[in-house]
Amino acid sequence: MSTNYQKLTLKLEEISRLSGIMGILHWDQEVIMPSGAAESRAKQLGVLAGIIHEKSTDPEIGSLLEKLSQENSFNCFEECNINEARRQYELETKLPKNLVMKLAELSSKGHQIWVKARSENRFSDFVPVLTQLIELKKRWAEYVFPKLKAYDANIDIYERGTTMSDITPVFETLKKELIPLIRDIQVSDYNPESSFLTGDFSVAKQEVLGRRISEEMGFAFDCGRMDVSVHPFCGGSHPTDVRITTRYRNDNFIESLYAVIHETGHGLYEQGRMKEGRDLPASEALTMGIHESQSLFWERMIAQSLAFCNGYLPLIKETFPKNFRDISAEQLYEAVNTSEPSYIRVEADEVTYPMHVVLRYEIEKGLFDDSIEINLLPELWNSKMKEYLGVEPPTDTLGVLQDTHWSGAAFGYFPSYTLGAIYASQFYQTLLQDKPQLEKIIASGNLEIIREWLNQKIHQKGRLLSVPDLVKEVTGDNLNPTIFLSYLKNKYRKIYRLN
């Protein structure tokens, strides 16, 4: 006779396995599916999504949760699974069906309209669907998180436990400190030499280099793969089946290498999940922000450090001897840490990226509290770009229309990127306190030590703690931009000879 808890876990495991299958279908589509299969794949995805929805809203789950709420004496792992199941069940069942369908339909339609509007630089074509999507996500918020403000409810999907009241002061601090730093960098007389990063780099050699570094970081290739896709991502179907991708350019290997490192950071989080109950939600990655903290930790805190450049320049020289013959570690370090305002978020560096996020956050916030009129978005966007980054996009294609998120109703996602960057710097600071020899460890290539630390402190924790509790447990501090800002200011004032 199985307990109610066991019955619940059987259902959760089934849903988890179906989601794993979904992961494989998506990976396959992005990486190796023949182009002619697009239509049939869309239909397969549709059927599977329908079944996952069916299973997730199974009334039997509701009744098990009801019974379990009368029971107690669960350990924290079981408790967490029950809470996660309840959250997910309520998210899926609190909505009236016609709202679910309208949202799905409009997101899909919205994406097509956005693609066209962006390519034709016609923001006005995107206005009607954007207006409707925001209205729907406001109604959605009332159903699923009636106690939260509408935008907080949207943020909660990606970064639960964090609200505008946490984010706004942090982002205000970022603005106060980063806008002047960005201006100073802009007017600096010094510009790091980075022309040696452009050249002729064999893709085969790039791949060997990327795999080598990914492996040294601890990525287990017997439980994962590395392939090529248009946009690098980390996907897969299970902690034993984690699939990262990158893309290669013949004339630039750094972009590809840092994509590998970034995605390996995500991949290590997935591969490093607790061994117990891997098909249960308590073992899953916590939030988008914490996921991003892992990828950015490796990409920025480790791989963009002088210690890493010192440690890995010999391997890079060995791989591309012609291009790097006379290059020093300091030169490499400066070249991979140039900062320059750009129109496009995904091309931004670590100093300017947060301003792209703050801008989007402020706009989303205003759209949800009705303080911003959608028609005026392009002007607002451009004036904020001017204010925060000192540049003004010449077209909406390069401005307000650049990101796909809104067209799919993914409001509240953007803050995760910068929260992740801040957490990464806080984690690094703690690691440095734990291991004062950290720079030597990095330079000697003993990256496994770092992975092990992240694994113990973060990956293994799954969803047992909330983000604030996890950050507190690891760092002893709350979300705090001070370390992040000191890191950026120290690093870039030095690189750009600003003192």
Place this chain on the structure above:
Amino acid sequence: MSTNYQKLTLKLEEISRLSGIMGILHWDQEVIMPSGAAESRAKQLGVLAGIIHEKSTDPEIGSLLEKLSQENSFNCFEECNINEARRQYELETKLPKNLVMKLAELSSKGHQIWVKARSENRFSDFVPVLTQLIELKKRWAEYVFPKLKAYDANIDIYERGTTMSDITPVFETLKKELIPLIRDIQVSDYNPESSFLTGDFSVAKQEVLGRRISEEMGFAFDCGRMDVSVHPFCGGSHPTDVRITTRYRNDNFIESLYAVIHETGHGLYEQGRMKEGRDLPASEALTMGIHESQSLFWERMIAQSLAFCNGYLPLIKETFPKNFRDISAEQLYEAVNTSEPSYIRVEADEVTYPMHVVLRYEIEKGLFDDSIEINLLPELWNSKMKEYLGVEPPTDTLGVLQDTHWSGAAFGYFPSYTLGAIYASQFYQTLLQDKPQLEKIIASGNLEIIREWLNQKIHQKGRLLSVPDLVKEVTGDNLNPTIFLSYLKNKYRKIYRLN
């Protein structure tokens, strides 16, 4: 208001798409899945199989079929879908659940026991599970095809419409004609020179060659892929997503090339399915035998012909100039058509292969009509090998334990291989009558003409006709071993200088 027929097709399409997803998971597992993911993949497959079973036994399908049996005025495509749905629904629902579960359990257990028994050469270890599997498949037959003899019911799963009364006389004829031919070849003084097929062949060049020939046969790479797996197969998820595999050896390229051609034959059948209702059963490939007729048509009738050797030797010489410098088309033709009895079915050539199948057919037949005692199988196997092929396996590992089929309860599958070979020769004969210049067409590399003919005559027909009706429509004849035997006798008596 949708009709009952439309409601049925929605359900069939859903099942078809889920089966497509299953196809991708299997392909992924065989081709690219990281080894560490085996356990989680097995669980994903289990969940998906359960859902497909659930959907296939949905009582709503039963009630729609009931209603549809009262309606009429369907066109032949609709009629076919209804009949296919009924057959499948009855197959899935006529069985008591405990028999379904016992069979699934015992097949899985049987496979493990067989793997061990084969590796340890202990047939007696396999006897208990084999005994139980046969008993279960006898009971299974009573439930699903009560009007058929038990072995006919098993055959019907793979080769419906064909029974022992069709097969036995054909196989008797094969024995009568092939046993002497095999003996004559064995004692012939002449042995074709084939040492030039062994050498050092770059895998990259083999792949280019294989793709080139697959493409010339008409395989659409925008609706398919070609990859590497341990055992070559043709899989995928849809006519727009057909995935063939091969394997490469450095010391032998012919094996890989003919695997590509064989699997391309299967792949063309799938890619060539009718454009209408591709997610409905009427469009699907007819039987295992007809599928095999397509792969063998290309592998044997086309690619093992002198015309093909004439046409493609220049390309082979261009690919491997050193190995083929002094080789003539006649030499290549003889080398790819050597015949020699072997213990192992999958290594057999086109002359000896049918005897491996006849042997298995006779044994399966005897197991199901209780005229054979399982304990005595090894002796029986070896004496039949001696009688039909003139060789006796030194171990059961190389004898009665060599095939995986029985361990998974796949009784009745073996005849399809040889039925396919016979149909292939009949189709070739008809094509030759249609296009008397056929050999010139082959030699000139206009393989597209051949694909187009097969497509019109067979691929496009889906399941609209039964196998006997299809064969009759294409060839004007029934299943008839005469052409197959003439083909083999003419070809091999000439190669082995037997006249």
